[in-house]
Each structure stands twice: as structure tokens, then as C-alpha cells.
Amino acid sequence: MADTRPELPVLSYLLLPDILSCILVAFGPPLWVRLLAFCAFFYTKLSGMHYYAVDEPAYNFTFGTLFLQQVLAAAHYMLTTNPVDDVRHERDVFKVSARELPLLKRIYWAAGYCFGPRSVGWSDQVANIPARPRISRWAFVRSHLLWMAWCLFLVDIAQTYQHTHPDLFHRPGETLVSVGADGYIMRCVNVVSTMSTVYAMINVHYSVCAIAAVSLGLSGPADWPNVSGRWADAYTVRKFWGKTWHQMLRRSLSSPGRLISRTLGFKRGTTASSYTQLYVAFILSGIQHSGGDYMADPALWRQSFTANPLFYQSFTFFFSQAVAITAEDAMIWVGRKLGLQESRATHLLGYASTFCLV
Known part of the structure; x- marks a missing residue:
């Protein structure tokens, strides 16, 4: 059956709610306010998942996963913690909390925390992050450009194989095909092909963001440890x-x-x-x-x-x-x-x- 859902308004459902929630966090409101805001945030994300689709059907899975990823991330920085009081960055110089910062700086500070899912350099940095690079900006940019080239080469190999099996990887019809339909060995090949694409594209997207941020001076190489171990x-x-x-x-x-x-x-x-x-x-x-x-x-x-x-x-x-x-x-x-x-x-x-x- 053809998908009749209208095209997803990316700004309204994917970006704007996160920007507004980040601004709210910068004010450090009481829990009941954050809870009400989170409920509105949650409803918006569920509505985006339910009522809309994207132009390329293969990306619907990605966007649906991203919507609930954003919900879980917001649950952390809106409910289980109050960032302006509970965390600080290694470069912070305020005495007690981020409430001491001017409003615009505080919003920028909150954005750095809310949109940094591993809390690199923050007091609640997650465990098992790869070593933080201590190299020059341009050495960092060069290394990520080379890594991106390798990842894109890996994607090219994987997708060349995938295009030889359109029924499995591109689903032109309604029939579902098992990755193990051709035996165990081909099942392994199919899984490696799929997961190598996922692995490589996660690294490519991360490297693009890292190169942009470091090149523009928004952050340093040490703020961008490798995405994978x-x-x-x-x-x-x-x-x-x-x-x-x-x-x-x-x-x-x-x-x-x-x-x-x-x-x-x-x-x-x-x-x-x-x-x-x-x-x-x-x-x-x-x-x-x-x-x-x-x-x-x-x-x-x-x-x-x-x-x-x-x-x-x-x-x-x-x-x-x-x-x-x-x-x-x-x-x-x-x-x-x-x-x-x-x-x-x-x-x-x-x-x-x-x-x-x-």
C-alpha cells in the first residue's frame, strides 16, 4: 500500500522543539514547569512520527528512531537533571552555577550541554569515551577528512553489494525478505553489509560536524573524541x-x-x-x-x-x-x-x- 502521509515539516517537528527546550533549560525553571514542557515536547515528537513521512521511504526508520532519541535526551536534560544547577563544563569559571551567566551566554552554555549527548568535558561525561585528541586544529581536520574518505569508500562497497539484492535491501514490493534467506554465510554477509553502512555513516555525519565546529573555532579538537571505540x-x-x-x-x-x-x-x-x-x-x-x-x-x-x-x-x-x-x-x-x-x-x-x- 502506498504511503499517503504528508511530508514531514522538519523545522516544526525535528528542530524547533529541541531549540525551545534548550532555551527553557537555560532559565532553570522548577520541575513542574519542565515536566509540562516535556509533555508538550513528547506530544510533538509522537505527532511527527504518526502523521508524517519523509520523501525517501528508507529514511522513515531513521527519522522515527531520531524522534524517540530526542525524547529520551530531553527526559535527561529536562527531568532527571537541572543543568544550570547540576552540571558544569571544564572551562566554566562561575562560582556556584550557570545562573550567574548573562542570559545569552547561558543559552549558548545550555545548548552545548543539551546537544552534546556524551557530555564531553562536562562533569557528567559518560564512560568509555575514546581518548580526547590533543592535536592542532588543522591536523584534526585533516585526520577527519581522511577518515571520512575511508568511511565513504566502505559505504560504496556495501551499497554496491546491496544494489545487487534489491528485494532485501530496498523493498520495491510488499514482501519481506529475510536476511538469512540464502543460508547462514549470506546472512553474515548481509548483516555486515547493513551494519558497516550504519557504522560508516554515523562516523561521516559526526566528522562533518566536528570539522565544521573546529574549523570555525566554535570548539577545539579535544571536544571531539572519536565517535567509535x-x-x-x-x-x-x-x-x-x-x-x-x-x-x-x-x-x-x-x-x-x-x-x-x-x-x-x-x-x-x-x-x-x-x-x-x-x-x-x-x-x-x-x-x-x-x-x-x-x-x-x-x-x-x-x-x-x-x-x-x-x-x-x-x-x-x-x-x-x-x-x-x-x-x-x-x-x-x-x-x-x-x-x-x-x-x-x-x-x-x-x-x-x-x-x-x-
Whole structure:
């Protein structure tokens, strides 16, 4: 069935609500005001997902996911924290809080926090960010231009393959084709093709922003650590998601988990606290990506959700990652009890199991 939804007004639904919420945060209003504003923000994002589509159907998933990503980010900086009182940047010189700054500077300060999902250089900087570059501006720009060229080359290879399988990757018809339709080996090739494109384009978009900001003098190289970690660290599912993959969602996904853990009375650093945060983060990630499922095909999403509301499309995958990490932790614990030590062999086994589980 043809998509009859009107084209998404990007400014009204994707950009303006975030700009207005950032300005509100700069004033540091009481919680009840921020809660009302968040409800309006949430309603706007859901309306954009439900009533509109974009010109290129393949991008509906991206925009749907982005809408709920913005909701989770706003929940952090509007509800679980009050930035003007709770955080500060490493270059801040005010004595007590950002309320001491003139209004325009405070709005700029708030924008830096709200639109910096990893809190680089802030007092609540997320964990496992790659080393911050300490190089000259132009060396930084040159390195990112070279990295962009490599990523675009990777995308070109992946999409050349994808264009040879239009039924799987471009869905010209209504029939869904499984990535494993041609056997396990081709399933692996299909998954690598898809994920390499996602990985490369995340890096390209990040590098474009980094080059622009550093070239214009809006920020320095140290404010732009690499978006992804080392592939050498991806020998467990936990390390893949916690170190190798981008950490752009970590702040907004971990903040609710910490709040719930504290509410349940779990002490920081305990097993109960750790796994509460783990499952909350992946459940929220599953919900966020389900926004992409919904915007891509509302009818299919409703059909899938009605059939099994707890396990549908993207949610199933992200929830399974938390389960996989739990099982993996148990296996590592048993291995240590048996006297096994980390080695090249265990790492190779870990890389293989991580590839299969992710």
C-alpha cells in the first residue's frame, strides 16, 4: 500500500522543539514547569512520527528512531537533571552555577550541554569515551577528512553489494525478505553489509560536524573524541556496546537506569544496580528504535505489536542484547572459577561469539 502521509515539516517537528527546550533549560525553571514542557515536547515528537513521512521511504526508520532519541535526551536534560544547577563544563569559571551567566551566554552554555549527548568535558561525561585528541586544529581536520574518505569508500562497497539484492535491501514490493534467506554465510554477509553502512555513516555525519565546529573555532579538537571505540575491544557483547559502538545514547539511556536503581534502593556498584541499569538501558533502546519501526510502516508495526506486544521488531533485538550480556557474564564468571585466564584464544572465541550474538 502506498504511503499517503504528508511530508514531514522538519523545522516544526525535528528542530524547533529541541531549540525551545534548550532555551527553557537555560532559565532553570522548577520541575513542574519542565515536566509540562516535556509533555508538550513528547506530544510533538509522537505527532511527527504518526502523521508524517519523509520523501525517501528508507529514511522513515531513521527519522522515527531520531524522534524517540530526542525524547529520551530531553527526559535527561529536562527531568532527571537541572543543568544550570547540576552540571558544569571544564572551562566554566562561575562560582556556584550557570545562573550567574548573562542570559545569552547561558543559552549558548545550555545548548552545548543539551546537544552534546556524551557530555564531553562536562562533569557528567559518560564512560568509555575514546581518548580526547590533543592535536592542532588543522591536523584534526585533516585526520577527519581522511577518515571520512575511508568511511565513504566502505559505504560504496556495501551499497554496491546491496544494489545487487534489491528485494532485501530496498523493498520495491510488499514482501519481506529475510536476511538469512540464502543460508547462514549470506546472512553474515548481509548483516555486515547493513551494519558497516550504519557504522560508516554515523562516523561521516559526526566528522562533518566536528570539522565544521573546529574549523570555525566554535570548539577545539579535544571536544571531539572519536565517535567509535576500538574494534579490538569487541571480544564481548558488553564491550562491543559499551566501548566499540558509539556512545551517543549512553547519557540518555543510563540516566533513567540510575534513577530507577536509586528508587529501588540498590547501592551504586552492586550487582543489582548494575543489571537494573543494563536492562533499563536496552529496554529504552529497544523502545527508541521501535519508533523507527513505527514510522517506517505503521500498519506492520501495529500488526506485530498486537500479535506480541513484548517482542516485536527492533525491541526484540535490543532486549536480547541485555539477555546475551547476562549469559555472557555468567559464562565469564564460571570460567574464572575454573581458573581460566584471558588469552588470545579466549579473545578469538569472544570475537566469534560477539559477532554471532550481535
